[in-house]
Amino acid sequence: MLDDAVYREFEEVVGPDNISREPAILDGYTYQIVFNPTPSPWLNRPAAVALPCSTEEVQGIVKVCNRHHVRFKAHSTGWGVFNAPGYEDMIILDLRRMNRILQIDENNMFALVEPYITCNQLQAEAMKKGLNCHIIGAGPNTSVLASCTSVGGVGWTGISMGYNCRNVLGVEWVLPTGEVVRLGSPGSGDGWFSGDGPGPSLRGIMRGLFGAMGGLGVFTRVAVKLFNWPGPKRIDARGLMFDIKAEVPENIKLYILLFPDMQRFLDATYDLGDAEIGWIHSRNPAGMLFTFLFPGLMRETAGRPAMRSAMESIKHMVSFGIAASSPGELAYQEKVVREVIARNDGVLIDMGKLPQFESFMLFGLMRSTLSAFVFRAGGNFASSLVGEETTDSGAPQVDLGVRIKQEYIDKGALIDDMADTVWGSIYENNLFAHYESLMTFDSRDPRQQEWIKVDEEVVDELIDRKWGIGIGLSGAGTVVHKKFGPHMCNYDKWQRRIKKALDPEGLSDPIGYTEPGD
Amino acid sequence: MALREYERDIRGCSRCSICKWVPFAQIKSVDCATVCPSISRYNFHSYSGGGRLILGLSLLEDRVELTEEVADIIYKCVMCGACEVSCKIYRDDIDVLRVIEELRFACVENGMMLPEHMMMVDAMKQEDNVFGEPKSARGDWAKDLGLKDINKEKADVLFHAGCRLSYDEGLRGVVRGAASILSDAGVDLGIAGADEACCGGRAFEVGYRGELEKYAEDFASRVKASGCSKLVTPCSDCYGAFKQLYPMVGKELGVEVLHVVEYVEMLMGQGRIRPTVKVPLKVTYHDPCHLGRRGEPYREWEGEDKLKRPSAFKMSGTRGVYDAPREILSRLPAVELVEMERIREYAWCCGAGGGVMEAYPEFNSWSANERVDEALATGAQAIVTACPWCERSFTDALEERDEDLEVLDLMELLARSLGSEPDA
Ligand SMILES: Cc1cc2nc3c(=O)[nH]c(=O)nc-3n(C[C@H](O)[C@H](O)[C@H](O)COP(=O)(O)OP(=O)(O)OC[C@H]3O[C@@H](n4cnc5c(N)ncnc54)[C@H](O)[C@@H]3O)c2cc1C
Ligand code: SF4
Ligand code: SF4
Numbered sequence: 001m002l003d004d005a006v007y008r009e010f011e012e013v014v015g016p017d018n019i020s021r022e023p024a025i026l027d028g029y030t031y032q033i034v035f036n037p038t039p040s041p042w043l044n045r046p047a048a049v050a051l052p053c054s055t056e057e058v059q060g061i062v063k064v065c066n067r068h069h070v071r072f073k074a075h076s077t078g079w080g081v082f083n084a085p086g087y088e089d090m091i092i093l094d095l096r097r098m099n100r101i102l103q104i105d106e107n108n109m110f111a112l113v114e115p116y117i118t119c120n121q122l123q124a125e126a127m128k129k130g131l132n133c134h135i136i137g138a139g140p141n142t143s144v145l146a147s148c149t150s151v152g153g154v155g156w157t158g159i160s161m162g163y164n165c166r167n168v169l170g171v172e173w174v175l176p177t178g179e180v181v182r183l184g185s186p187g188s189g190d191g192w193f194s195g196d197g198p199g200p201s202l203r204g205i206m207r208g209l210f211g212a213m214g215g216l217g218v219f220t221r222v223a224v225k226l227f228n229w230p231g232p233k234r235i236d237a238r239g240l241m242f243d244i245k246a247e248v249p250e251n252i253k254l255y256i257l258l259f260p261d262m263q264r265f266l267d268a269t270y271d272l273g274d275a276e277i278g279w280i281h282s283r284n285p286a287g288m289l290f291t292f293l294f295p296g297l298m299r300e301t302a303g304r305p306a307m308r309s310a311m312e313s314i315k316h317m318v319s320f321g322i323a324a325s326s327p328g329e330l331a332y333q334e335k336v337v338r339e340v341i342a343r344n345d346g347v348l349i350d351m352g353k354l355p356q357f358e359s360f361m362l363f364g365l366m367r368s369t370l371s372a373f374v375f376r377a378g379g380n381f382a383s384s385l386v387g388e389e390t391t392d393s394g395a396p397q398v399d400l401g402v403r404i405k406q407e408y409i410d411k412g413a414l415i416d417d418m419a420d421t422v423w424g425s426i427y428e429n430n431l432f433a434h435y436e437s438l439m440t441f442d443s444r445d446p447r448q449q450e451w452i453k454v455d456e457e458v459v460d461e462l463i464d465r466k467w468g469i470g471i472g473l474s475g476a477g478t479v480v481h482k483k484f485g486p487h488m489c490n491y492d493k494w495q496r497r498i499k500k501a502l503d504p505e506g507l508s509d510p511i512g513y514t515e516p517g518d
Numbered sequence: 519m520a521l522r523e524y525e526r527d528i529r530g531c532s533r534c535s536i537c538k539w540v541p542f543a544q545i546k547s548v549d550c551a552t553v554c555p556s557i558s559r560y561n562f563h564s565y566s567g568g569g570r571l572i573l574g575l576s577l578l579e580d581r582v583e584l585t586e587e588v589a590d591i592i593y594k595c596v597m598c599g600a601c602e603v604s605c606k607i608y609r610d611d612i613d614v615l616r617v618i619e620e621l622r623f624a625c626v627e628n629g630m631m632l633p634e635h636m637m638m639v640d641a642m643k644q645e646d647n648v649f650g651e652p653k654s655a656r657g658d659w660a661k662d663l664g665l666k667d668i669n670k671e672k673a674d675v676l677f678h679a680g681c682r683l684s685y686d687e688g689l690r691g692v693v694r695g696a697a698s699i700l701s702d703a704g705v706d707l708g709i710a711g712a713d714e715a716c717c718g719g720r721a722f723e724v725g726y727r728g729e730l731e732k733y734a735e736d737f738a739s740r741v742k743a744s745g746c747s748k749l750v751t752p753c754s755d756c757y758g759a760f761k762q763l764y765p766m767v768g769k770e771l772g773v774e775v776l777h778v779v780e781y782v783e784m785l786m787g788q789g790r791i792r793p794t795v796k797v798p799l800k801v802t803y804h805d806p807c808h809l810g811r812r813g814e815p816y817r818e819w820e821g822e823d824k825l826k827r828p829s830a831f832k833m834s835g836t837r838g839v840y841d842a843p844r845e846i847l848s849r850l851p852a853v854e855l856v857e858m859e860r861i862r863e864y865a866w867c868c869g870a871g872g873g874v875m876e877a878y879p880e881f882n883s884w885s886a887n888e889r890v891d892e893a894l895a896t897g898a899q900a901i902v903t904a905c906p907w908c909e910r911s912f913t914d915a916l917e918e919r920d921e922d923l924e925v926l927d928l929m930e931l932l933a934r935s936l937g938s939e940p941d942a
Contacts, residue, residue, distance in 0.1 A: 020562055024588045027576040028563030034532050041529065041575070051561050078563065079534050096561055101548055120539070121548040140542050141535055240541045240836065240863060241607045295610075296826065363543040372534055372608040378825070379530035379611055442825075444529045 001089065002047040006068045010050055010091065013060035018051040018097070025049060029092045033380055033443055035081040037452035037476075043084040046073075046092045053097035055172060055180060055220040061093060062218065063178040065507050073509035074150075074218040076115045076143030082151055082213045086511025093218060102221065104129055108193040109226045110169050115145045115219065122224075123367060124234070132229035134161035137423070139371035149173075149219040151211035154388075154434045156319070156365050158427040159273075159281040161227045163434075165211075168203060169195045172221035176503035184223070192223030205498050208491075209388065213477075215513025216502055230325040237359065241369070246359040251324045253334060254280075254351040254361055259316040259344060262395055268344040269391050272320075273430020275340070277333045280321030280365045282425045283435070286314040287418030291440060292370070295377035302416040311418050321365055378415045378442035382451040384458040391426060391433040397467055398422040401437030404457045408439075413450045415440045463487055478514045493517070521574050521620040527612045527824070528571045528578070537567035537601035537614060540864045550859035550892055553600040555867055555885040564591050567601025567614040574617050577624070589630040592621045594881060597723050597872030598807040603835035603863045610832060611824035622725030634877040635724040642729065646715040647681040656684045657711030659693050665701065666708035668744040673708025675700070675781075676746040676773075680753030681716050682906040688913065689906050689927070696752040696778045696929040699936065703790040705781075707750075710740065719759030719808075724873035727767065730759070734769035741771050752778040752929060754905035755871075758808030762833075765816040777809055779904050779928055783842040786849055793935035796852035801931070802898035803843055803855060804889060804912075805865035806905035811835030812871075835863040843904055843928050850935045856896040858889075866892065868903075868911040875907065886915035893923060900924035902931055 002010075002021065011019050020026070023045070030045040047070075052058045065072045071090035075083045078094070085092060098114035101122065105111070106129050111122055120140030122133050136147045136155040147153045149171055153164030161167070170184030170192040183206060186192050187199030195203055206216070230251055237246035248254070259265040265283070272278055290311065291298045301307040320337065324330035341348045351358040364370040374381035384401045398420075406419040417440060424435030437458070441448035461467075463483065478492075485492030496517030499510065506516050536542075538554050545551045552558045557566035564573050573591065576582040595618060602615040625631060641650030659679060666673045677700065683693040701707050718733025741749060749771060751757050757777045764771065776784075785791045806813075812835075819831035840862045847855045860866045869875070869885025890912060893901040901923060903909055912925040 018561070022587050024573055024576055024582045024591060025562045025564050027581060028569045028572050031531075031572045031575065032533055033529075034534075042581075049562060077535050079532070094562070117548070118539070118551070120542055120545045121551050124545050124551070125548050139534075140545075141539055234546055237543045240543065240603070240834075243836070244543050246543075299826075367542055369542040372532075372536060375530075375532050375534075376608060376610065379609075380532065444526055 002070065002091070003068070006064065006070065007048060009064045010048060010061060013064065014050050014052050014057055018053070019048060021048045029075065029078070029085065029094070032081045032084045034079065035382060039443070039449045043081070044086065044088045046085040047089050049092045049094055051094050051097050055174065058093060058174045058218050058220055059178055059180055061091065062174050062176070065091065066178050066505060069505065069507070071507050071509055073214040074115070076146040077118065077141060079138065079142060082512050086509045090509060098220065101125055103192070104131070104226070105193070106131065108191070110192060110223045111226055112192050112221060112223045113144050114221060115143055117144050118142060119144050120367060126226050127229050127231065128233045130229050131226040132161070133224060133226055134158065134164055134167055135368040136164065137368060137371055140367050140369060144224055145219055145222040148222045148224050149207055149211070151213055154425065154427070156280050156282045156368055156425055158425040158434070159278045159429060162428050164224070165207060165209065167225040169193055169223040169225055171206065171219050171223070173206070174218045174220055176217045176505070176508040186223065208495070213512030215499065215508050215510045217508050228325065230323050235362070237363065242360060244359045244363060245356070246362060248352065248358050248362050251327070251330055252362070253322045253330065254358055254365065255320045255337065256349040256351065257318040257320050257341060258314055258347040258349070262316060264344040264346065265316040265318070266391055266395055268340050268346060269426055269430060269433070271340040271343065272337070273426055275336045276429050277322065277336050278320060279323040280319060282319045282365070282423065284317055284319050284423060285418070285420045286311045286317050288421035288423060288438060289317070291377050291415065291417035291421065292373035298377065298417065302418065308418065315418070315420050319361065319365055374438060374440060377417070377440045378448070380441055380443040382439050382455070384437045384439065384455045388432055388434050391430055393467060394424065394433045394435040397462065398435050398437065400461055400467070401458055404454055404461070405437055405439060408450065408454055412447050413441070414448065415442070459483070477511050481514055521578060521617070521624055524574065524613065524617045524620060525578060527617060528575045530609070530611050531568050531571045533568055533572070535566065535568060536608065537605045539604060540860055541604055541607055544864055546859045553604060553860065553864055553866065555598065555869055555881070555888070556595045559881055559884055560594055565594060567605060567618070570595065570618050570621060571612070571614065574621055584624060584628050584630055586630065589625050589632070592625055593632055593724070593873060593877060595872050596867045596869055596874045596885060598867035599811045599835065600864060600867065602833060603811050606832055606834040610827055613833065615833070622723070623727050626725035631725065632873070632877045635873050638724070638873070638876050639721050639726055639729060642716050642721055647685065648716055648720050649681060649685050651685045654712050656714050657709060659684055659690055660697065660709055660711065663694060663697055663701070665697060667711055668708035668746065669710060669713055671708070672745050674706035674746060675708070675748045675750050676741060676744050677707050677709050678714060678749060678751040678753070678756055679709065680751060680756040680906070682755070682910065683753055684714065686906060686910060689909060691930055692906060692909070692927040693752060695933040698938065699782065699791065699929060699932060700750070700778070702938070703785050705785070708744070708746065717756040717759040719755055719763055720873065722759070722763050723871065730763055731767050731769070734764045734767055738769050738771055741773055746773060748774045748776060748781070750776045750778055750781050752906070752927070754806035754809035754813065755907055758812045761813050762816045765818065777813070777839055777904065779809070779842045779846060780839055782932065783845050786846065791936070793850050793932060795935050795937040797850060797931065797934045798852040799900055800854045800856055800898050801847065801900045801902045801926070802858050802893045802896045803847060803861070804858070804868065804893070804901055804903040804908055805840060805862055806903055806908050807865070807867050807871060809904055810838035810840055810865060811863050812838070814838045838863065846928060846932060847902070850931065853931065853935070856898050858892045858896055860892065868908040870907040870911045875911070882911060883915055886911040890915050890919070890921070890923065894921060898923070900926050902926045902928050904928045
């Protein structure tokens, strides 16, 4: 409960229409089923929700929080447990009124956006200027800012557009104390073109590998790197999803690559990375695609030996795309892909020969519209996030995830998707890779509420085997960081110090990040 | 509480917020990316489709009570169904709109109706129309048109004007034009005149399911008695009630139900309507919700587990009427259609539905103005629609603005193209 006088102070900052403590409204910020490890969809009900519309209003709220020792947390689009309140007596800042693209700088190739600009919106506008943005695998409905500043950042186009952790070129940040700072070149008043200055470069402190999950204040603006888009300003389509009909531009090619085994999949991945080609690269095992896209069919057939062996034979499957700036470049990249396929005994399917499928996949891959299909089979999904590692070391992690997952499928705790639903992509021409083993289940079914155990087992084995530190459970806060820390330069201690230095009062919800400490 | 029957749907919501957005492949700009008027206007998550599911769960679990504040959230929704379309792209097991309806039924069951809605339903009870206008004047719009009275003689096609077109004098040209176009094409047309009654759809939308059942029952027997083979209406609201709501409450009319645009398109195909007069006009077309996604025919599915529901039973909005009006427009000489960004299944609502026009005129006007802005951005000289509720919303919105945008029903534009500007 918030004291009436404190509530009025918040109200003065945002106006009475933009704050609420109505329980029915608050429950909208209490419910989360995705990545929620408990059987209940309800987490902590906050004391109030505010809708600030500017940095000044965010700062105003944070200052009231500091005056009265009220915890707070930022919320962009609010998908997944990460934004859920860690405590009951806190205030949520729903940033959906901060919804402007402030600038698209074609020359310096970046966009400056507020928290409630989604990847879909930015992509649509960037393409009009011959540019494109990296969209995280979660989908185009997520905030551009959130995956740059606070959580994750991986997606289908990592091969050409990197990881959003590294695509941040500057932020405006309301610290937990209420001070406003700007990092990167904007910190020296020189514009928003570089994350490492001139000006303060604190990217590691700001988010580290996976993000502070709302535990270090509120980001109100982010400059994000944009990349060359050689396609048209707008791709007009008829239809909504499976029925989409679109003219795929001539300089865009989409393929399915199939490999006979893991080793040759890995070798081909290195070959493609070395050749520095490609726009999209993503491992999508057949079982995964079928489970997500045709759950009814999988339900009926997954148990049949013939179906299993058919799926097994095509499980090392990759979606690969080329977006070329000239006919010559297109011809070159096509030639290289074919050579890589030949060298690694693979099979190449040109989606252009299947126009309907190509239209569907164009948006699926370019705009990351396939993601929400993970909910189709059972209504919920989770992921045993494994490593952000080299491609080779990702491979045993994949096997590990699959093996542990299979045990849970066998006892009916997860939906049978042939177990290998290891989705992953390579980044910056294979500088590193990201693999995660996806799980689908129906959390309304009491037998299917154990996904968290899969994650725990995977994490424990990764640590035991010294196979690299997975990012699984990263949102689980202090407990898990303490587990990983000793195996990775005691980073958890640094995290606690950072938290203490920036948030001495511990007001920015620490639940997904870390408690302060020395 | 029948809301309980949807508990599984509700518990399946992943809070992805996809229901706030235009289907992803159709997002073309930062400004026209959102599709839900309610969340766009009121901002807190509970105002979205998914937020309404969560609100349902809070009620089911007694975490919140059905207070006036909660009823206010429930009713600040135009019931346009756009959330349902976007959600259904991914989900087979969630019927967002059915939950939204159940929340309203719960309001009525628990005495939490809004005064404006109670007045509307009282008016319906007394005068068989949503405005409380005299029942005896219902057929006045057809004066001197020489249409058959189906109470006295048989007709092949029963023309149902609907409440708004019967009484809104500003829209006389629409209804008279539509009826004249059909009779000029040789259609054997009859009307019920003063005996025509409300379809009941607007009562259903504000939570009075029982009222709709009564009207549907009554309507079905009148249609049967008339002996007609087709029921044609120029009102999309009524069309949605006949196609979607009546089957939902177990009432089939037993005749072919057509919106006038569907019928006209058919007649044009047969060469019975030939627009020849050039009307040089750049127009944009607004898809009325109740002709499009909310006009999609309802099919009851008896199964338990919606994950196994065949897609033919899923209300995904794709089987609404979208092509017929565009086909008609393409046949009007010198008329040029320029599309807005949010069209067809993912059109932005005019704001009149769900009892919003009655109870929250400011919200209605806000939503209509959003659409007017979108229409203006196309460079069109006119916004054409096929529903009197939309036309009224846009006309009223434009009255407050100094913009050069004409609001027309498709039948009015067709009448011009036929050289027969209808007299109002
Ligand atoms: C189904 C699903 C699939 C996913 N797949 C991927 C994936 O493929 N790749 C990937 O990288 N990630 C993935 N994620 C995680 C993902 O990165 C985040 O869920 C996503 O970025 C959330 O964006 P959002 O707008 O919903 O942020 P929110 O849920 O609103 O916030 C996410 C976190 O960031 C914090 N935050 C948000 N905005 C601010 C701000 N302005 N200032 C400070 N902190 C803030 C919040 O407090 C919260 O801790 C997935 C999540 C889901 C639910
Ligand atoms: S109703 Fe559907 S689209 Fe909306 S949040 Fe829930 S699952 Fe997502
Ligand atoms: S019916 Fe329309 S207004 Fe109501 S929640 Fe759904 S999209 Fe929003």
